[in-house]
Amino acid sequence: MKYCSACGHPVDLKIPDNDDRERFTCTQCNLIHYSNPKIIVGCLPVFQGRVLLCKRAIEPRRGKWTLPAGFMENNETTSQGAERETWEEARARVSNLSLYYLFDVPGISQVYLFYLCSLIDGHYGVGPESLETALFSESEIPWDELAFPVVAETLRSYFEDTKAGKGYPMRVDTVVRKPRNV
Amino acid sequence: MKYCSACGHPVDLKIPDNDDRERFTCTQCNLIHYSNPKIIVGCLPVFQGRVLLCKRAIEPRRGKWTLPAGFMENNETTSQGAERETWEEARARVSNLSLYYLFDVPGISQVYLFYLCSLIDGHYGVGPESLETALFSESEIPWDELAFPVVAETLRSYFEDTKAGKGYPMRVDTVVRKPRNV
Numbered sequence: 001m002k003y004c005s006a007c008g009h010p011v012d013l014k015i016p017d018n019d020d021r022e023r024f025t026c027t028q029c030n031l032i033h034y035s036n037p038k039i040i041v042g043c044l045p046v047f048q049g050r051v052l053l054c055k056r057a058i059e060p061r062r063g064k065w066t067l068p069a070g071f072m073e074n075n076e077t078t079s080q081g082a083e084r085e086t087w088e089e090a091r092a093r094v095s096n097l098s099l100y101y102l103f104d105v106p107g108i109s110q111v112y113l114f115y116l117c118s119l120i121d122g123h124y125g126v127g128p129e130s131l132e133t134a135l136f137s138e139s140e141i142p143w144d145e146l147a148f149p150v151v152a153e154t155l156r157s158y159f160e161d162t163k164a165g166k167g168y169p170m171r172v173d174t175v176v177r178k179p180r181n182v
Numbered sequence: 183m184k185y186c187s188a189c190g191h192p193v194d195l196k197i198p199d200n201d202d203r204e205r206f207t208c209t210q211c212n213l214i215h216y217s218n219p220k221i222i223v224g225c226l227p228v229f230q231g232r233v234l235l236c237k238r239a240i241e242p243r244r245g246k247w248t249l250p251a252g253f254m255e256n257n258e259t260t261s262q263g264a265e266r267e268t269w270e271e272a273r274a275r276v277s278n279l280s281l282y283y284l285f286d287v288p289g290i291s292q293v294y295l296f297y298l299c300s301l302i303d304g305h306y307g308v309g310p311e312s313l314e315t316a317l318f319s320e321s322e323i324p325w326d327e328l329a330f331p332v333v334a335e336t337l338r339s340y341f342e343d344t345k346a347g348k349g350y351p352m353r354v355d356t357v358v359r360k361p362r363n364v
Binding site: 001002003004005006007008009010011018021033034035036037038039071072073074075076077078079080099102104106107109111113128170172174 | 183184185186187188189190191192193200203215216217218219220221253254255256257258259260261262281284286288289291293295310352354356
């Protein structure tokens, strides 16, 4: 950030009164510009024991497999965002959404929220951000070709919980390392 | 937003290629400026069955009681943010954090996350954003003087779960109405 988005004059980094960290502050109108973490919402859609994955058509990690997920938009709920992303990336409708995983990724100021859900009628397609989509059983998952550590961890936990047979308790975890750059 | 924060030229609202909604886009450098929901992180600190509340010293809802909570900062985890806010507002240290409540508030593009936790040694004080802090049992809670609906709902659920005696399962809820303006 170099310029104030309200008045167009240059900003400086300074610690505002009654604050304890530097913020971009306008040198002209004194407006303080806060920057905060972003939320990524996604689904783990299941149909007859198999999970729906998307092969990414866009960077980062183009060609790798992921759960349908993306940046939460204003004026939606986390579950609405997860449903929207699932439609956009896999042309799939889902039901019975249940919050399953929260990942903190402080290195890149992101919070991931994955909803476990049912893929309605087993129908899906291919959205513009995907090269391909498909349902996978545990042994069919392309474990070495997954796009992000949070996807691998969510899938591993899902199959573990399925085997344990005691439901799908909500999990919270932190990704300490920054994901690999492409 | 009126000006590009990267180059200082005016922005326009337009729908970028391969997108489906309007974004502020620079008329000069074409940078797209995304706006996304913000996360509020907080704690429900408990000591010997009583919960720690803070009387707000700042707007909105100055003079009303709240759980210690505030905007999540970059480069922290949700639980670190909740601990930080609890220190800032109530000079209290907490342990055994367990995610208890997620509230979607789509009307104002916010997501609240409350962690249930233990107040270490029962010690607390008064931070600069609080007029007063105190521990309350259920019957002592100033129910008509709570700052926000999410605070009332979190407290009601906590005392319900305590009475039920089956633990504190994580809850997800949506606040449909926009909170009253002061």
